Amino acid sequence: MAGCAKPISQNSPTHAAAQIRDEVVTGSVARSASARLEQSRPSRIFGSGHLAGRTLEVASTADIILRPGEVILTFDDGPRAGKTPKILDALDQYGVKGTFLMLGAAAKANPELAQEVARRGHTVGSHTFDHANLANLPRQAALDEIARGEAAVAEALGGAGRLAPFFRFPYLAQTGFLRTSLLHGDMVVLDVDIDSKDYYKESAEMVAARTLSRLDARGSGIILFHDIHQRTVELLPDLLAELQARGYSVVRLAPKDSGVFGRSVITAELSDV
Numbered sequence: 394m395a396g397c398a399k400p401i402s403q404n405s406p407t408h409a410a411a412q413i414r415d416e417v418v419t420g421s422v423a424r425s426a427s428a429r430l431e432q433s434r435p436s437r438i439f440g441s442g443h444l445a446g447r448t449l450e451v452a453s454t455a456d457i458i459l460r461p462g463e464v465i466l467t468f469d470d471g472p473r474a475g476k477t478p479k480i481l482d483a484l485d486q487y488g489v490k491g492t493f494l495m496l497g498a499a500a501k502a503n504p505e506l507a508q509e510v511a512r513r514g515h516t517v518g519s520h521t522f523d524h525a526n527l528a529n530l531p532r533q534a535a536l537d538e539i540a541r542g543e544a545a546v547a548e549a550l551g552g553a554g555r556l557a558p559f560f561r562f563p564y565l566a567q568t569g570f571l572r573t574s575l576l577h578g579d580m581v582v583l584d585v586d587i588d589s590k591d592y593y594k595e596s597a598e599m600v601a602a603r604t605l606s607r608l609d610a611r612g613s614g615i616i617l618f619h620d621i622h623q624r625t626v627e628l629l630p631d632l633l634a635e636l637q638a639r640g641y642s643v644v645r646l647a648p649k650d651s652g653v654f655g656r657s658v659i660t661a662e663l664s665d666v
């Protein structure tokens with residue numbers, strides 16, 4: 394499976410506010426993915442020596458507001474045998490929590506792994522059933538694909554954990570219609586501030602260095618990884634060590650406990666849109 398994201402034009406603005414027109418929104422890796430408080434470059438003055446940060450409970454995409462030095466770690470496309478457990482071990486080593494946007498097909502094929510992710514305290518969201526480019530599908534087919542992915546991940550989790558209504562577009566390819574539909578359906582669309590590009594055929598060191606460089610330039614943000622690549626497994630322990638050394642903290646993203654989340658498959662209702 395190809396990487397999650399597509400090549401981006403670094404400066405094309407995408408606003409969190411959903412567009413009304415049904416056009417493909419490109420350049421989804423945008424500065425606006427998570428709102429930032431006014432900030433200067435994080436320095437070691439932020440460093441507490443503890444990488445684990447606060448828990449941020451969100452009911453909407455707009456609730457994702459990070460402070461200087463805060464990062465959210467996200468892992469797409471899994472779970473995958475041989476890779477995801479090692480990612481979990483690295484996160485455990487530093488006592489930090491990530492958000493895993495699982496493919497329905499992958500969760501269905503590895504339900505015990507999906508359950509392990511949830512049991513170890515991480516947040517589980519969805520990423521369609523089989524990584525379709527939703528911007529290329531008819532509206533209803535795209536909504537069905539999202540709902541099918543959610544249903545499969547929720548079923549794989551069983552009683553091990555609750556599926557968070559968090560969603561990320563494959564290839565970060567969205568349309569205004571789809572984004573608006575999800576937001577109206579009480580889904581939290583997870584955008585990306587820093588794409589590690591861990592799907593590039595590069596060394597783990599190069600991927601880590603680029604990720605840190607982009608994070609330093611931005612100061613905070615949502616980082617995109619994939620728990621299906623060996624290089625991600627290899628780079629994560631050192632990257633976490635470096636985040637700690639540079640004074641960052643890893644925010645645990647969680648769904649705000651409200652009535653909205655009593656539903657196991659949020660997007661099923663969207664079929665009528």
Ligand SMILES: [Zn+2]
Nearest residue numbers: 397469470563
């Ligand atoms: Zn993906």
